[in-house]
Amino acid sequence: MLQKNGKIIKGYGSSYFVKSEGKIYTCSVKGKMRIANSDQHNPVAIGDNVIFEPEANSNSGVISEVLPRRSRLSRPANYYTDKEQVIVSNIDQIVAVVSLTKPKFKSGILDRILTVAEREEIEAVICLNKFDLAEKEEADFWLELYSSIGYKTILTSAVSGKGVEELANSLKDKVSTVIGQSGVGKSSLLNCVEPNLNLKTKDVSDYNEKGRHTTVHSEFFELSFGGFIADTPGIREFGLWGIDKENLRDCFKEFQEFGADCKFSNCKHITEPKCKVLEALENDKIQQLRYDSYLNIFDSL
Template sequence: MREGRVLKALGGYFFVHDFESKEVYRCTIRGRLKKEDCDVVTGDLVKFDLLDDGSGVVEERLERKNSLFRPVIANIDQVIITFAILEPDLDFKLLDRLLVLAEVADLEVTICINKVELASLEVAKKRLLPYQKVGYRVIYTSVKEELGLNALKEVLKDNVSVFAGPSGVGKSSLLNAIQPGLELKVGEVSQRIKRGRHTTRHVELLSLDNQGWVADTPGFSSLDLSFITTEKLQYFFPEFINYLGQCKFSPCSHSHEPQCAVKEAVAVEEIATHRYQNYLQFLEEVENKKRGW
């Protein structure tokens, strides 16, 4: 049997890149896999056989190293969390939500701040300074000014990457700029609601000249964190780690308890206030879901 990677799933067909021949074959799934409730999604590594007509049949899905639910994709090395500095405005709550989900999936993270020409590089760096202090890699880009594109290419090299972020921040424009010939559809930001219109309709892995694969994914505005327990949420804020275990009470939710080391760190600006406030909102969200609200 041949082995390959699913590049996209569309209309009941699975388009598989054959590792040996480098060709892409349109495949169906063996009925046995459907009966076993073995779903196959973009990014999955599979074994498949070729039929006489040149199409293929997926016989087996290999073990996944990871997967995301929204966007639905498997076996990725890193996530490029992409936001615009303006148009649409940078949403720190959504950024922190995506960072938590990346931490849960144990993915390498790069924050890409696009459209920096609409403010300035200095303004963008100042706004993202708390994230750089935490240790996140931040790249600043501008398609119009061709800023940061080489840095982004280097991050994507030899990796399977997924772009994640709201619509209208320029994900498709960035991909078009770093890989000529993709010609991905680019949307505009609504002047009324200041949000982007969806241009990507399905998840598809795209081949890059630098041996990387990248997924351009449908935009979104919210993601569910309710599957995370209240006890574990604190571990997905890296700046909290050094203070855990130093609180008076154990366990400590870092919300209402006195003599809390995390709250003391916020008070002296060792932890960014907006990051802590977003943690509290996520904590309430998880607690409400646990109560069935």
């Protein structure tokens, strides 16, 4: 049986679009792969490098093997929370898009995305979007908070064009994925970065300020100035995979500087004596908002 190497660039239902030697094949997944990977909701994901068997005289094929992943972004599967759902793989960075308003800014979801980036050792870029609708004082507050931690943070607006060039420079020659709540303006922002994408957009509901899904499947796009970007469906909430009460402390970037000097090597930075993270919090070296977010996530695990 003839076999080819390719990369999954789009997933739609149980079909996966594999690019190989400049050609796109619509592929299914071999049943034995699903059995062998029963702990995963989906044995393959966009970004995967795969081996597939093309059908003769056809643009169809069957995926038989996923090659080792160098990185992945995962969360618990919907309705099957004991199974891993890989959203995208083999990426260099995560672009977390949050809106400063409409829908209301939620640092909790952003912090969850950042913990996953730290867990997987993937670079994270934060876009504080809809700057044109926000209060400048609030925008500057969040910009300073996340920049001070060490995250590249950009104020952006698809309406005014603010931050678009800076975002494009961050995407250049990298493999990135964009993630955020429904309605935060991911697709509009990507259309500004790469107008030829023509991604569908929708307004946020004025009634409940909730976004409506416009991206209904995950897909990789090649950028004309170099690099690739994966657009993913908007999220309502972001469950954590591979993170528990024992390793959460390692997923908050600003804790790492102080945590190594705690009295106890397994210190969770909550009530333990001689905790250097708590000391740093008292001395305003760690933001109270971020620490509160840590506690909220800890309690949810």
